[in-house]
Amino acid sequence: MKYVDEFRDGGLARTIAARIAAEVRPDRTYHFMEFCGGHTHAISRYGVTDLLPANVVMVHGPGCPVCVLPIGRIDMAIELVLASPPTPLRKAGCGPSGRGPSRSLCTYADTMRVPASGGLSLMKAKAKGADIRMVYSASDALRIAREEPDREVVFLAIGFETTTPPTALVVREAAALGLTNFTVFCNHVLTPSAIAHILESPEVRDLGTVVIDGFVGPAHVSTIIGSQPYDYFAEEYRKPVVIAGFEPLDVMQAIEMLVRQVNDGRAEVENEFTRAVTPEGNARAKALVADVFELRRAFEWRGLGKVPYSALRLKEQWASFDAERRFTMTERSVADNKACECGAILRGVKKPTDCKVFGTVCTPETPIGSCMVSSEGACAAHYTYGRFRSEASTA
Amino acid sequence: MCLAIPAKVVELRDGDLAVIDLGGVRKEISLALVEDVWPGDFVIVHVGYALQKLDPVEAQKTLALFAGLAASEAVA
Ligand code: SF4
Numbered sequence: 001m002k003y004v005d006e007f008r009d010g011g012l013a014r015t016i017a018a019r020i021a022a023e024v025r026p027d028r029t030y031h032f033m034e035f036c037g038g039h040t041h042a043i044s045r046y047g048v049t050d051l052l053p054a055n056v057v058m059v060h061g062p063g064c065p066v067c068v069l070p071i072g073r074i075d076m077a078i079e080l081v082l083a084s085p086p087t088p089l090r091k092a093g094c095g096p097s098g099r100g101p102s103r104s105l106c107t108y109a110d111t112m113r114v115p116a117s118g119g120l121s122l123m124k125a126k127a128k129g130a131d132i133r134m135v136y137s138a139s140d141a142l143r144i145a146r147e148e149p150d151r152e153v154v155f156l157a158i159g160f161e162t163t164t165p166p167t168a169l170v171v172r173e174a175a176a177l178g179l180t181n182f183t184v185f186c187n188h189v190l191t192p193s194a195i196a197h198i199l200e201s202p203e204v205r206d207l208g209t210v211v212i213d214g215f216v217g218p219a220h221v222s223t224i225i226g227s228q229p230y231d232y233f234a235e236e237y238r239k240p241v242v243i244a245g246f247e248p249l250d251v252m253q254a255i256e257m258l259v260r261q262v263n264d265g266r267a268e269v270e271n272e273f274t275r276a277v278t279p280e281g282n283a284r285a286k287a288l289v290a291d292v293f294e295l296r297r298a299f300e301w302r303g304l305g306k307v308p309y310s311a312l313r314l315k316e317q318w319a320s321f322d323a324e325r326r327f328t329m330t331e332r333s334v335a336d337n338k339a340c341e342c343g344a345i346l347r348g349v350k351k352p353t354d355c356k357v358f359g360t361v362c363t364p365e366t367p368i369g370s371c372m373v374s375s376e377g378a379c380a381a382h383y384t385y386g387r388f389r390s391e392a393s394t395a
Numbered sequence: 396m397c398l399a400i401p402a403k404v405v406e407l408r409d410g411d412l413a414v415i416d417l418g419g420v421r422k423e424i425s426l427a428l429v430e431d432v433w434p435g436d437f438v439i440v441h442v443g444y445a446l447q448k449l450d451p452v453e454a455q456k457t458l459a460l461f462a463g464l465a466a467s468e469a470v471a
Contacts, residue, residue: 001418003401003437003454012461019463108442137443139425159442162399165428166444220399223439223447246399249461275454276401276439276447285428285446 003275007247008046016252017051023259029055032258033348034216035195037064037376038246044381046248056255059210059348060378062194062304063218065159066110067346067370067377070302071334073187074116077156080185080327081105081130104131104148105185106141107156108163110374115367117334122156138166142173145182154323158187161221164312165285168292171314171321183323186313189299191221192229193310197301198347199237210348214258216251217243219273226281230269238267245273292318300333302370303346340369345378352382359383399441401449404434415440 024030034040040060043049049058062068081103105122112123112134126132131151135141138155145153157167167184174182195215217230222243230241240261244254254272261268271277292314299311314322323329336342339357344350352358352371362368364380371379402415402424411427415438426432429445438445 001401002403003449006458009461012458015463016461137425139443162441162446165446166425166442169425169427169444220439220441220446223399245457250457253457253461272457272460275450275457282428282447284430288428 004247007245007249009249012249013046013051013252016249016256020056020252020256020259021053023256023263024053024055025263026055029057029211030213030259030262031057031059031211032214032216032255033059033061033198033210033212034251035061035063035191036216036218036221036246037067037374037378037381038219039216039244039251040064040378040381041376042246042248042251044385047385048248048251051252052255056259058255059212060345060351060381061198061215061348062301062346063160063191064371064374064376064378065163065189066114066374067342068189068194068301068303069111069114069158069187069370070300071116071336072300072332074111074114074122075120075332075334076329077105077107077154077185078116078120078122078125078130080154080323080329081132082125082128102131103152103154104133104144105154105156106133106135106144108136108158109134111156111158113367113373114370115337115373138163138170139173142170142179142182145174145179146177149181152181152183154183154185154327156185156187160189160191160218161224161289164188164289164293165224165282168288171292171318172288174321175318180320183321183326184314185323185329186293188293188312189301190310190312191218191225192232193307194301194304195230195233197304197307197310199233199239212239212348213262214240214242214267216254216258217241217269219244219246219250219277222271222273222277222281224282224285226279227269227271227277228279228281234267234269240267241269243269243271243273243277245275291315301346302336303343337368342369342371342379345371352379355379399439399446401437402440404432404436404438404445406434407432413445 141155242254242257244250293312294315295309296311298306319325341355367373371377402417405416406414413426425444437449439447
């Protein structure tokens with residue numbers, strides 16, 4: 001496929017690898033964190049680490065929206081719909097237990113398998129009778145609300161800056177259509193705040209410190225927000241950032257650019273993904289998001305705890321489309337399974353293989369922690385593409 | 396979840412919609428988040444929406460960078 005295959009060329013990969021090998025200083029180690037799950041996936045899938053010198057270490061970051069969604073938020077979503085079994089269509093306002101029409105929850109596929117409390121997940125809640133539907137796009141959720149006016153349709157919105165503009169669009173469309181049965185349970189989070197949190201959070205004292213010499217910056221998030229929001233890290237924390245595309249050659253090129261910055265003692269924002277990322281990003285998308293959403297004072301991330309100003313909620317003006325305002329939903333915080341090391345993995349402090357249940361109790365089919373759920377989670381990526389390699393090398 | 400793919404726009408439809416071609420598979424997506432897109436353009440598609448246009452000149456420059464060529468040689 002055009003703009004995909006050329007960026008996966010094995011010969012060129014070896015050319016870049018040779019350049020990296022020639023440029024690294026033998027007397028030091030380079031630790032680079034790829035923030036995005038998309039990069040984690042590419043690195044595992046294409047064996048990028050095998051092409052890097054031993055003193056260039058890639059640290060997996062928290063950048064998978066599924067992995068950082070805390071148990072409490074999924075519990076809230078399940079509670080919202082589980083008490084409302086799917087019943088034949090009936091008139092609005094006269095559902096079971098006198099609480100109005102039955103509710104449907106629509107969400108992206110990856111969210112379905114995230115482990116929640118009491119052995120539940122959205123998938124298991126669905127099996128128990130809750131009306132939970134997988135949608136490909138936010139507009140599918142809106143379409144369901146239009147087609148089934150007797151139901152309360154709640155869109156469980158998750159994701160970073162890439163999925164936020166579509167959510168903003170459907171809220172405005174729902175308003176324009178005068179829909180009264182459509183709401184959004186908003187779990188949109190912001191990338192730059194999470195990166196800042198990793199660099200300065202007090203919990204590093206408990207979990208250990210991770211050395212980071214630079215960041216491979218998000219690709220698709222940056223198509224929306226641009227490269228400018230990262231200037232702050234370069235200036236404030238003296239960390240180089242290279243925005244990179246998600247193909248293996250993009251990642252390798254970004255690593256070469258990071259090595260050069262470190263060697264030169266520079267800390268700048270550079271853009272390897274110029275084919276889709278500009279300094280300003282997508283103005284139209286940013287304006288839509290600014291119209292519909294405002295910052296939350298704090299939001300809990302799975303593994304990172306409460307991160308200040310790191311998430312969005314609907315503005316007062318759109319309150320009637322906000323599930324948290326429309327229904328009684330109690331905020332809660334639920335600790336991860338004790339065996340799970342996701343918290344340390346999301347911060348780059350530990351590797352998937354450091355977790356006792358990795359690949360035994362916890363697999364992509366039976367995830368215990370969220371890092372095992374989506375193919376962009378560090379544990380799932382390592383299980384799917386890296387497990388046999390590391391087993392072979394330790395044998 | 397964050398993965399998005401470059402795809403070619405083959406047809407514009409009413410209501411900010413377009414048909415894209417993904418290696419032979421056709422799909423309808425929304426162009427509501429982007430401006431000035433025409434058939435033949437490539438866009439980055441995610442959850443049914445085009446997030447950004449793909450700049451073919453910049454893509455060429457990046458490929459040249461991989462090979463160790465100066466960007467000017469690539470577009471010349
Ligand atoms: S292997 Fe499973 S339980 Fe362990 S850290 Fe990864 S996701 Fe969590």
